[in-house]
Amino acid sequence: MTTNTPLYTGADWDYPLIKKAFDAIERVAIDEMGLDPYPSQVEIISSEQMLDAYSSMGMPLFYRHWSFGKHFARDEMYYRKGMTGLAYEIVINSNPCLCYIMEENTMTMQTLVMAHAAFGHSHFFKNNHLFRSWTDAEGILDYLDFAKAYVAECEERYGLREVERVLDAAHALMSHGVHRYPRRQPLNLHQEMQRKKERRRYEEQTFSDLWRTLPQRTGGPAPRERALDERREALGLPEENLLYFLEKRAPRLQHWQREILRIVRVVSQYFYPQKQTKVMNEGCATAVHYHLMTRLHETGRLTDGAFMEFLHHHTNVVFQPEYDDPRFSGINPYALGFNILQDLKRMCLNPTEEDRRWFPDIAGNGDFLGTWKQAWTEYRDESFILQFLGPKVMRDMRLFSVRDDADEANLVVEAIHDDGGYRDVRRALSAQYDLARHEPDIQVVDVDLSGDRRLILEHRVVDGRLLEASDARQVLRHLATLWGYGVKLHEVDARTDQVLNEFPEVAPAAD
Amino acid sequence: MVNIVDRRLNPKDKSLANRQRFIGRARRQILDAVRDVSARRKVADIGQGGEEISIPTDGLQEPGFRKDGGKGLRRHVVPGNKQYVAGDAIARPEGGPGQGGRGGSPQGEGEDAFQFTVSRDEFLDLFFENLELPDLVRTQLTKVEQQGLQRAGYSVSGSPSNLNLARTMRNSLSRRLALKRPRREETRALDEEIDRLERSGKDPERLRALIRLREEQVVRAKRIPYIDPIDLRYNRFDPVPKPISQAVMFCLMDVSGSMTEDMKDLAKRFFMLLYLFLQRRYQHVDIVFIRHTHIAQEVDEDTFFYSRETGGTLVSPALEEMERVLRERYDPADWNIYAAQASDGDNTPADNPAVVDLMESVILPVCRYFAYIEVAEERGWEMTTDLWQVYERLVKAGRPLAMRKVKSRADIFPVFRDLFTPVELRR
Numbered sequence: 001m002t003t004n005t006p007l008y009t010g011a012d013w014d015y016p017l018i019k020k021a022f023d024a025i026e027r028v029a030i031d032e033m034g035l036d037p038y039p040s041q042v043e044i045i046s047s048e049q050m051l052d053a054y055s056s057m058g059m060p061l062f063y064r065h066w067s068f069g070k071h072f073a074r075d076e077m078y079y080r081k082g083m084t085g086l087a088y089e090i091v092i093n094s095n096p097c098l099c100y101i102m103e104e105n106t107m108t109m110q111t112l113v114m115a116h117a118a119f120g121h122s123h124f125f126k127n128n129h130l131f132r133s134w135t136d137a138e139g140i141l142d143y144l145d146f147a148k149a150y151v152a153e154c155e156e157r158y159g160l161r162e163v164e165r166v167l168d169a170a171h172a173l174m175s176h177g178v179h180r181y182p183r184r185q186p187l188n189l190h191q192e193m194q195r196k197k198e199r200r201r202y203e204e205q206t207f208s209d210l211w212r213t214l215p216q217r218t219g220g221p222a223p224r225e226r227a228l229d230e231r232r233e234a235l236g237l238p239e240e241n242l243l244y245f246l247e248k249r250a251p252r253l254q255h256w257q258r259e260i261l262r263i264v265r266v267v268s269q270y271f272y273p274q275k276q277t278k279v280m281n282e283g284c285a286t287a288v289h290y291h292l293m294t295r296l297h298e299t300g301r302l303t304d305g306a307f308m309e310f311l312h313h314h315t316n317v318v319f320q321p322e323y324d325d326p327r328f329s330g331i332n333p334y335a336l337g338f339n340i341l342q343d344l345k346r347m348c349l350n351p352t353e354e355d356r357r358w359f360p361d362i363a364g365n366g367d368f369l370g371t372w373k374q375a376w377t378e379y380r381d382e383s384f385i386l387q388f389l390g391p392k393v394m395r396d397m398r399l400f401s402v403r404d405d406a407d408e409a410n411l412v413v414e415a416i417h418d419d420g421g422y423r424d425v426r427r428a429l430s431a432q433y434d435l436a437r438h439e440p441d442i443q444v445v446d447v448d449l450s451g452d453r454r455l456i457l458e459h460r461v462v463d464g465r466l467l468e469a470s471d472a473r474q475v476l477r478h479l480a481t482l483w484g485y486g487v488k489l490h491e492v493d494a495r496t497d498q499v500l501n502e503f504p505e506v507a508p509a510a511d
Numbered sequence: 512m513v514n515i516v517d518r519r520l521n522p523k524d525k526s527l528a529n530r531q532r533f534i535g536r537a538r539r540q541i542l543d544a545v546r547d548v549s550a551r552r553k554v555a556d557i558g559q560g561g562e563e564i565s566i567p568t569d570g571l572q573e574p575g576f577r578k579d580g581g582k583g584l585r586r587h588v589v590p591g592n593k594q595y596v597a598g599d600a601i602a603r604p605e606g607g608p609g610q611g612g613r614g615g616s617p618q619g620e621g622e623d624a625f626q627f628t629v630s631r632d633e634f635l636d637l638f639f640e641n642l643e644l645p646d647l648v649r650t651q652l653t654k655v656e657q658q659g660l661q662r663a664g665y666s667v668s669g670s671p672s673n674l675n676l677a678r679t680m681r682n683s684l685s686r687r688l689a690l691k692r693p694r695r696e697e698t699r700a701l702d703e704e705i706d707r708l709e710r711s712g713k714d715p716e717r718l719r720a721l722i723r724l725r726e727e728q729v730v731r732a733k734r735i736p737y738i739d740p741i742d743l744r745y746n747r748f749d750p751v752p753k754p755i756s757q758a759v760m761f762c763l764m765d766v767s768g769s770m771t772e773d774m775k776d777l778a779k780r781f782f783m784l785l786y787l788f789l790q791r792r793y794q795h796v797d798i799v800f801i802r803h804t805h806i807a808q809e810v811d812e813d814t815f816f817y818s819r820e821t822g823g824t825l826v827s828p829a830l831e832e833m834e835r836v837l838r839e840r841y842d843p844a845d846w847n848i849y850a851a852q853a854s855d856g857d858n859t860p861a862d863n864p865a866v867v868d869l870m871e872s873v874i875l876p877v878c879r880y881f882a883y884i885e886v887a888e889e890r891g892w893e894m895t896t897d898l899w900q901v902y903e904r905l906v907k908a909g910r911p912l913a914m915r916k917v918k919s920r921a922d923i924f925p926v927f928r929d930l931f932t933p934v935e936l937r938r
Contacts, residue, residue, distance in 0.1 A: 015515055022513045041514040049518060052525040067573050069533030072526045073627035080628070096514065103519055118513070160532070172574050322591020331590060400592040402601070404585045410600040416592055429588040440576050459576075464583030467576060474574035 004300040011106040018042065021111045022118070028295045029119040033369055035288070037122035038097040038137065042114060045100050050090070051076055053100060057271070058090050060098065061144050063151035063263070065167050088313075091117035093125040093274070095137040108309045111302075115292040120285025127377045128280070130273035133182075140270060147263040154256050166257050169478035170243060170264035175439055177243030177265040178272045231448065238443040238458070242479070243268070245444050251453060252484030261482070276380045276435055283337015284376050287345075290314060290338070320397060331429075339393045340385070344371055347390065358390055381433035389429065391422045401428040406464075440467055441494070453485040454505065460494040466501055467491060473503065480508040534633065540566035541629070565626045660748040669745025678744035686742060692735040693728040701725050758793040758847035758879075760786060761833050764815065765854040767804040767824045774886040777917050778853030779816055781884050785851050793847065799836055803829035805859075809836060824857045826898060827865040834873045843877040850874065851882045856896025863901050870902075875910050883914040 007024055008017050022042065029035045045053070055072030056062035088109060092098040099117040101110055125131050136143075155163045170177070187195065232238070239245040243265040247258045274281065293314075297307040320335035321327040344362065347355040348371055351363035362371055375388060393399075400416040401424060415421030415428070431437055446456040457479075459467055472489065480487040485508065491501040534541060544564040595601070665678055701721060708718040762782045764775070782798075789796045800815035801807055804822030807829040833850065841848060858866065875881060883902055899914070906912050 018515055019513065022515075026513070039513075041516060043516045043518045045518045045521075049521070049525070055526045055529065064528045064532060066529065066532035066536045068526060069529035069531070070571060070625070070627075072530060073533060074625070077626065077628050100518075160535075164532070164536075173576075175575055320590055322593075323589040324591065324593075328589075328591075331588070397590040398592040399588055399590055400595055401586055401588045404587060406582050406584070410602055413595045413597055413599040413601065414586065415597050416595060418597075421597055425588055428586045431586065432588055438578075440578055442576055461583075463585070465578040465585070466582045468579040471572075471574040472576055474572065475576055478574070 006303045006306070007111070007296070007301045008107045008306070009303060011108070013105070013107040013110050017107060018110055018114075021107070022114055024296060024301050025111065025115050025119060025292055028292050029115070029288070032295065033288070033291065034373070035119055035123040036126060037119050038095045038126050040099060040114075040118040040122060041096045042099050042101060042118065044103055046103050047079075050087070050100065050102055051079060053090050054087075057267075059092065059144055060100075060141070061148055063144075063148045063167075064155075065171070066164065067171060089113040089117045091121045092140075093121075093131060093135055093137055093270075094140050095126075097122040097125065097137075098141075106309070108302075108306045109313065111296075111306075112289055112293060112310055112313060115289040116285045119292065120288035121281060123288065124277070124281050124284045124376055127373070128273070128277060128380075129378055130276060130380055134273050135270050143266065147267070150259065150263065154260065158256065163260070165481060166260050167264070169482050170261050172475045172478040173242045173246075174264055174268045176442055177241060177261075177268040179241050179244070179269065180436065228446070232446065235447065235449070237447070238445045240441070240443045241265070242442065242444065242457075246479075246482050249447075249449075250483050251449065253482065257482075273380075276382070276433075279333040279337040279340075279381045279433060280376065280379065280384050281337075282334045283341050284372075286314075286318060286334050286338040287341040287372065290342075322398070336385075336393075336397075339397065340388050340390070341372060341375075343390050343393045344368060344375070344388060346392075354391060359388075382430050382435075385433060386426060386430040389426045391417070394422055394425055399425050399429065401425045437462065440465075442489075455479070455483050455485065455487045457487065457489040459489060459491040461491050461500055462494050464493075464500075469503075473506070476503060476506040477509065480506045484508055534629075537566055537571055540570070564629060567625075571625055659751055661751045663747045663749040665744045666747040667741075667743065667745070669747065673745045673748075675744045675746050679738070679742050682742040682744065683738045686739065687735065687737070690735050691731075692737075693732055698725075698728055698732075701728070757795040757797070757845070758789050758849060759797040759799060759841045760789055761799045761801060761836075761848070761850040762815065763801050763803070763829045763833065763850065763852040763854075765804070765824060765826070765829075765857065766802045766815075766818075766820045767857070768821050769824065769855050769857050770886075774853075774855055775816060777886045777919075777922075778884070781853060781882075781917065782851055785849070785882065789849060797841075797846075799833075801829050801832050801836070803832070807832040824859060825862045826854070826858045827862050827869055830866065830869040830874055834869070837877065848878050849880050849882075850878050851884070853884050853886055854898055855887060856885045856898045858897045858901070860897055863897060866898075866901055867905070870905060870912075871910070875905070875912065878911060881910075881912045883912065885914070885916045887916060887918055 007021050022040075029037070051072065053060065054075050056068045062068065088102060088105060090100040092100075097118060099114065099122075101113045101117075105113065125135075125137060131137070151163060151167070235249060236245075243261050246253070247261040247265065250258075253261075293302065293307070293310050296302045297304075297310075302310070318332070318335045318338045320332045321329075345368040347359055347363050348365050348368035351359075355363040365371065375384060379387060394417040398417055401414045401421070403412045403414045405412075415424035417425060441460045441462070443458055443460070444455065445458045447453065467489075476487050476489055486505045488505045489503040490499055492499055541564065544566050665675060701724065705718065705721050705725060708714060708721065760782075764770075764778055766775070770778075786796065786798060798812075799809060800812055801809050802815050802820070803825065804820050805825040805828065806822065809832060810818075829852075837843070837848065870881075883898075885896065885899055902912060902914050906914060
């Protein structure tokens, strides 16, 4: 290989330099690492535009709502006061993958950011199974464009206030507007016949005349019960996607209101994989940029100075304050993800005895890139941690698990980073990233459409964790607005079915 | 494969519409906060740059179903263990950082106050919401006009000082090109060649042809001037009527012993609000401070508000002083004149006729608006003062005079709004 000249020397950047750096990164990323990202579009923006992008969920275009203005006002104040910095980049899960980079960045930062976003995140977006099955990278920008125009048109036609009412309510239910599992497709006639035939055949094969002699159970379920079951069946209850249910079933919504619910639901669904893969996504991007930058430096494309600058930023990004540090605000997903991936790499290349015990499949397989890529493709945070968090990372980060029972006076350390505790710590940490445990499990369980039309929700309480009451009451008000009739919510212990708490029925506000 | 796009020149403030929706939604709270700020702070600070305000969050929360942070059983995994082993009990921390730092706050009640910054313009807009200059002023404002000049394209005649060089030279160049006026380089090349041929003596045929060509060129260059009068273009200006965009504001204040510091403070606030208001309407606002006891003089701002004078109370000298300043510096034809007077209402009864006379004949005819506020300490009973009675008569006569009583800081804003609310919006 010929001796390489550095890509750039100063801190200043211009287009040819950015292009050159991008091409150099691309060669390493595609040819050496075998990454498979979307094609990229790098967009250079100013800090104000970054703030703009912040406020509307990081998307380049979005419908209008006061809450984004509120976020903007707060972010702007924090930024102006110097309380928070801005992100160095924003990356959008779309095809082509949009990467926003800031004009204030130095050339090293731009290189780092492109490696991080245009290759790390982009590869993850394109390959992770959650994103593949739940998001539509091709269509999202067009859809948001449609959504923005649609909401604007509704505002014109029905008035700001009316649209705001629907959006407010929809936003309150946003985290309960996602499908967590693929839905069962309704059978068509052909399939139904097929099934009937199969069942008939099975019955014929297993026919035994003896059953006839058993005494018949009289009555079956009480007629009232049966009616209830039929009703639920007809409405597809129980249903945990509240926005979906309202969109399809709410009796008093106008067509445009349903469409707005749908927009919010689609956006929520689009972001749902991101919520489930914070650690992996950031870990992937961080490990990728670290690998790429190191390779560029090794091949002489980065000067020592630039590499030092990169290391400085990189260490800031993966810094994990300890629990008693005033800067502590939870586990840094960049740090955790990066540590796990680096540990995987170490296991693949230089396994210890311990690694062979813990990860017999991976230890010493020599192919860390393959191991990484498989992890990035097939896991989400919860399963990724459960699968790949090794004892060394737990020791290095000195992780320990604490039990916090509101009924007890003290917190109790349940497990620490020792032989007896590794698995418990890992399980607890994994559960911490399980969104299904994190977010309350609330379902529509019953509604009598031909009767009083009261909507009944149930919160299945796990570990005694009831809903925050004042917020819940507000959400119920929003819910009643959309439903148009009374709404009731009761909280039921998931294990014993015992009713723990009941919210009084909320009637829709008269307007 | 990569596309690099520069978005920096794209329109900024993409979230402006969101911000307006937010401010619209929080209007009531923000208005309260703005009023609070105006009552609490030095008025001189108001509207200097953005204002940071804090508003209660009712109606601004974004609720969602979430689990209560203080109930049930949770497990936290945190980094940085130093001394604990399994089974250790830790006392529950009191809201501090550390154990379960993530647990408490995000799921908790959320903020009860929301802090943010409103820009100067937004602040003033809210501050002056629904306020309009009084009818009289509005009509006058549109009527009072000044002749101004406005660019109106080009003309072929004009004064040399208005000559538009770029246009002229462009015309000249295109004319020269069109008529094929020989260029200087061509002539020079021709000269050189003639020179060379003459010296060498070769090719006399060609030499003759060249000399003929050269002569033709000289004639042509003479006939086609470098700049012709038809090339000339002048900037054209049309006279247009322009509204007067400057205003002067007279602040009159009684500083005699009967005015306490509190009263002066109230007066100051009123003056500053008026100043802010005028500043929004006019490009340039002058302020003249006139204080008076039994004598009146024009002073600077500090003296006006902070130095003490003793003496009797006569209002007419102040009006006379104002009239003098007007005569000397502010021609009503060029300036919009506003006056605000603050007083505790004392006047020597013998002076009242003089005041009425001055106001009616001199001051009010030239003033767009004359605002009088009577500052009074909380007395518990209403007492009609001399000056109030005098001015009340003027108001009844339909003069552009507004008057109000102010007792405390919090009164300032409503009074101010009241004074300048358009009639049709008044209840």
